[in-house]
Amino acid sequence: MSRAGFCAIIGAPNAGKSTLTNRLVGAKVTIVTQKVQTTRFPVRGVAIAGDTQIVLVDTPGIFQPRRRLDRAMIRAAWGGAEDADAVVHLVDAAAQLGDKPADKKAKVDVETIIEGLKTSGRKAILALNKIDAVKRDELLAISQRLFETGVYDEVFMISATTGSGVDDLKARIAALMPEGVWLYPEDQTADLPARLLAAEITREKLYLRLHEELPYAATVETTKFEEKDDGSARIEQTIYVERESQRPIVLGKGGQTVKWIGQKAREELSAILDRPVHLFLHVQVDEKWADKREFYGPGLDYDA
Ligand SMILES: Nc1nc2c(ncn2[C@@H]2O[C@H](COP(=O)(O)OP(=O)(O)OP(=O)(O)O)[C@@H](O)[C@H]2O)c(=O)[nH]1
Numbered sequence: 001m002s003r004a005g006f007c008a009i010i011g012a013p014n015a016g017k018s019t020l021t022n023r024l025v026g027a028k029v030t031i032v033t034q035k036v037q038t039t040r041f042p043v044r045g046v047a048i049a050g051d052t053q054i055v056l057v058d059t060p061g062i063f064q065p066r067r068r069l070d071r072a073m074i075r076a077a078w079g080g081a082e083d084a085d086a087v088v089h090l091v092d093a094a095a096q097l098g099d100k101p102a103d104k105k106a107k108v109d110v111e112t113i114i115e116g117l118k119t120s121g122r123k124a125i126l127a128l129n130k131i132d133a134v135k136r137d138e139l140l141a142i143s144q145r146l147f148e149t150g151v152y153d154e155v156f157m158i159s160a161t162t163g164s165g166v167d168d169l170k171a172r173i174a175a176l177m178p179e180g181v182w183l184y185p186e187d188q189t190a191d192l193p194a195r196l197l198a199a200e201i202t203r204e205k206l207y208l209r210l211h212e213e214l215p216y217a218a219t220v221e222t223t224k225f226e227e228k229d230d231g232s233a234r235i236e237q238t239i240y241v242e243r244e245s246q247r248p249i250v251l252g253k254g255g256q257t258v259k260w261i262g263q264k265a266r267e268e269l270s271a272i273l274d275r276p277v278h279l280f281l282h283v284q285v286d287e288k289w290a291d292k293r294e295f296y297g298p299g300l301d302y303d304a
């Protein structure tokens, strides 16, 4: 009998949830940057382990909400966990040891998630990530401290970037999936609509290039996606920033920055879509994009 089910990956922003999702799937299905709050809505990736199909739900990081978009992201993250057959709480082990402001924030977020798990009465798998950046004896101390909270039934130590420990974790998740028919065709790894995936890839390149200059203040929308007769795709997108002063940052000197972003996004999109892509980027200022309904991705509740 085949098995199939859902596994939610939850955790603080930047824990490595999207990196792990891509690693488990074996393909890029969700974007990764060094910035916190990269993932904005639940993204599904489909992994296969023997006769088991695991539908991974990469969620937005759980953190202290400030804006409407934050609240919607957090609600979506917990929603992903509620509906799942297995929940992996991914913790950045390196951040547990650090004392930079970002590490302190991550520690508070981990506490928030533990409290949430306690309230929900749901057991999770603890996966300590980024072990490539931490000493073994320090890892054991973190693992013990977190395990004592009583919200986990097992612990894995992994590195989502190197892949260390990921196969064991995958086998464990597979064993938790219920018996049943597969939920996706066997060759499908992702389920984002092409327009949205294209916007996500451009957002990734935008963040990779400008993560210091543009904290949270940008989004990307695909405005046109045409299949051409010659087999190529013609894609038009608008990058929205919140302030007029940010437009020249995105454009760069002589348009160099937006050109770089467009080139990187186009290369990756061509590879993912498996055809030539013509990509046109526009930059627009909209102070209120984060408050507008149309910028909320799938699975985000505007009224949360
Ligand atoms: N050293 C190390 N870095 C990692 C590992 N896994 C992820 N990272 C890095 O951590 C950063 C955040 O990774 P993401 O996968 O985007 O993290 P996330 O949890 O999805 O973040 P949000 O979507 O913002 O909540 C990136 O710079 C990754 O390259 C790991 O195992 N080791």
Ligand SMILES: [Mg+2]
Pocket (backbone or CB within 6 Å): 017, 018, 019, 031, 032, 038, 039, 058, 059, 060, 061
């Ligand atoms: Mg992410």
